């Protein structure tokens with residue numbers, strides 16, 4: 075028996091990078107991965123997992139949008155009844171920089187995805 079057999083694992087930002095790699099590991103350990111992202115690349119991550127014998131489902135959700143996250147949580151409740159794991163991974167590349175040079179729009183975007191998005195996903199799923 076795999077370590078995460080029959081567990082429902084939600085992971086945000088699953089199209090690329092750390093999120094994609096983590097989604098593959100979770101699926102390899104037996105979890106059914108509910109993969110969220112805004113990018114079209116998401117389908118490829120999910121297809122790869124399913125072709126390799128894992129279980130994954132794609133959800134195009136912008137985690138900074140209340141209604142989208144709420145709708146996703148409702149769907150999860152209907153389709154699976156519960157969740158076991160949340161990995162709040164999605165984030166925006168901040169490009170780093172000194173504060174006096176840092177664009178206000180970039181700061182707002184990071185707050186809306188990294189901070190607010192994490193809050194929304196956790197709140198509505200719980």
Ligand SMILES: NC(=O)c1ccc[n+]([C@@H]2O[C@H](COP(=O)([O-])OP(=O)(O)OC[C@H]3O[C@@H](n4cnc5c(N)ncnc54)[C@H](O)[C@@H]3O)[C@@H](O)[C@H]2O)c1
Pocket residue numbers: 086087088089090091092093110111112113135136137138163164165166167187188191
């Ligand atoms: N890679 C690093 O060195 C590093 C260092 C520190 C922190 N982090 C953090 O780790 C996380 C993953 O990093 P990564 O390098 O794999 O990043 P990445 O840019 O490769 O992946 C982030 C994913 O989040 C998705 N995303 C962005 N906004 C979204 C939104 N509003 N709703 C849903 N999905 C959204 C993107 O489409 C992308 O697929 C990020 O939160 C990042 O800030 C990364």
